[in-house]
Amino acid sequence: MSDSADTSRKSIKTYLPAYQKAEWQSHADELDMSQSEFVRTMVQAGRKGFTSGHEEPTSPGSDPGGNALETRVLKLLGNDTYSWNELLEAVSDDVESRLEDALEELQSNNRVRYSGRHGGYTLVEDGDGN
Template identity: 80%
Template sequence: MSESADTERKSVKTYVPAYQKDEWQSHAEQLGMSQSEFVRTMVQAGRKGFESATTEPSSGGSDPGGNALETQVLNLLSSDTYSWDELLEAVSDDIESRLDDTLEELQSRNRIRYSGRHGGYTTVGDGGGDGE
């Protein structure tokens, strides 16, 4: 099998507004998923969005990188059998370190900053008059 076969499950806790939790639960039910599965899937989809924003597109046209995940999954499955967690790990790559590098680069170019007041990263100069 690939790098890590560790599929031990760990808990992740977060707080969201009640309306958002209700929306997530409703959407999960529509998709026939548990709320945990829905949140896990959406987080991974979001991570892939960050990945495509920080890498060169692998396909042209109006949807750059649109088939990259499909191609990667098919390539992986052509050589071995993977569980959901193993596939997730294999396609997730090193997005966390690449995101960290990208955030550092954007901060060094004064394009973004971390704002406790805004609850996280924010662009510089958008609406605050404190930049560009």
């Protein structure tokens, strides 16, 4: 990926049968991934067979069930020496991205909303008061 690549985050929306969404969510849960991260990873994995001689960039953490964190640490240390705090900062962006993905997913499913009144995120109450 070149230095000039646009890394800003954009959302996409797709529709699929409820049973398929449930299967994907179950598989994502097994892999300890958000649904957004799971779909992004599976699309990238599927695209590998369609590339035309150039490597596609992957999203951080796109090593389901593997050692993505260890791989990232080794890659970082291959280029320089880092203190504990520097390493923590370098790899913590993945946690922020996963949290953002999870909150986007929960908000799109109307399970969580941001409440200015309460100063943060809150569960959306269903019709039963839950």
